[in-house]
Amino acid sequence: MTAPGPARGRALPTAALFAAAVLLTLGGLEAGFRLARVPVGTVQINRATVRRSPNPRLGFELRPGAVAAAEVDYRINAAGLRGPEVEEEKSAGVVRVAVLGDSIAFGYGVAEADAFPRQLEGLLNTGRRDGRAEVLNFGVPGYNLDQELEVVALFHSGQTGIGAGLPGGGGIRLKYSNPLAIDDVAADFPGLRIVIAHPSFPWQDEALAVANHKPLVHIDLSGWSPKYFPPQLVRYANTLLRDKVLFGSDFPVLTPDRWLADFDKLDMKPEVRPLILKENAARLLRLGKSDA
Numbered sequence: 001m002t003a004p005g006p007a008r009g010r011a012l013p014t015a016a017l018f019a020a021a022v023l024l025t026l027g028g029l030e031a032g033f034r035l036a037r038v039p040v041g042t043v044q045i046n047r048a049t050v051r052r053s054p055n056p057r058l059g060f061e062l063r064p065g066a067v068a069a070a071e072v073d074y075r076i077n078a079a080g081l082r083g084p085e086v087e088e089e090k091s092a093g094v095v096r097v098a099v100l101g102d103s104i105a106f107g108y109g110v111a112e113a114d115a116f117p118r119q120l121e122g123l124l125n126t127g128r129r130d131g132r133a134e135v136l137n138f139g140v141p142g143y144n145l146d147q148e149l150e151v152v153a154l155f156h157s158g159q160t161g162i163g164a165g166l167p168g169g170g171g172i173r174l175k176y177s178n179p180l181a182i183d184d185v186a187a188d189f190p191g192l193r194i195v196i197a198h199p200s201f202p203w204q205d206e207a208l209a210v211a212n213h214k215p216l217v218h219i220d221l222s223g224w225s226p227k228y229f230p231p232q233l234v235r236y237a238n239t240l241l242r243d244k245v246l247f248g249s250d251f252p253v254l255t256p257d258r259w260l261a262d263f264d265k266l267d268m269k270p271e272v273r274p275l276i277l278k279e280n281a282a283r284l285l286r287l288g289k290s291d292a
Helices: 006-035 041-049 116-125 167-171 179-188 204-213 231-238 256-264 273-284
Strands: 050-052 060-062 067-069 073-075 094-099 132-137 152-156 193-197 217-220
Touching: 041 050, 041 067, 094 116, 116 132, 152 179, 179 193, 179 204, 193 204, 204 217, 204 231
Parallel strands: 094 132, 152 193, 193 217
Antiparallel strands: 050 060, 067 073
């Protein structure tokens, strides 16, 4: 190897000085923008509020306890959600609503009080006499289909009370609530966790077939009193689908108290009851000891 000539030797320090000057200039500009509260863009905001997620499919997530100041202030609570701190166990009389999504749900560029989740919470509590509603903001800027496959997709199925008795059923076409259509979704997106909502009258067998065939398809029992469940639904819930059937009431149309009272009278195996009421949902949602 030959030693660098005089011209090359002078070029190296010059390039290093130029690079250092560029970095110092950019750093000074960013500091000035922050002090002047000039918008600094998604990349800088994400540095402060986002961290690498232990879930490789998510890639990143909001950083608990993070604070960032730009055109508006961004505050991430200890649970990793934008908004005020919340207790893990909700108080009596509190109804919680989860808002999922990307930067729109998160409220990027919008003050926390003006973001959709806070506005929804205000509307839900307007004129409310008993208890209150809490809206939790699970939105994360930059999430797209890759991350959305990690959330649970719920599809309504079977006959609906919406439009019932109106001329033409209010224009609603029941054929689109046949759960067999969900089979295509489960086949095209094999990593997507799916819940077929409600006993699927008059297509209960189709729902059972899809849930039995596709490993990530589940069935919830909301919208119907258990005393009206089709016998084949009870049979599958006790056997082949015991790990894939979920509690649901459809409050306020059907209260949890009434649903549970009717469920107590259902011919359900004792070891299956806790699966339906809690453990299957905990595993599906990857909560606590039942994480999957």
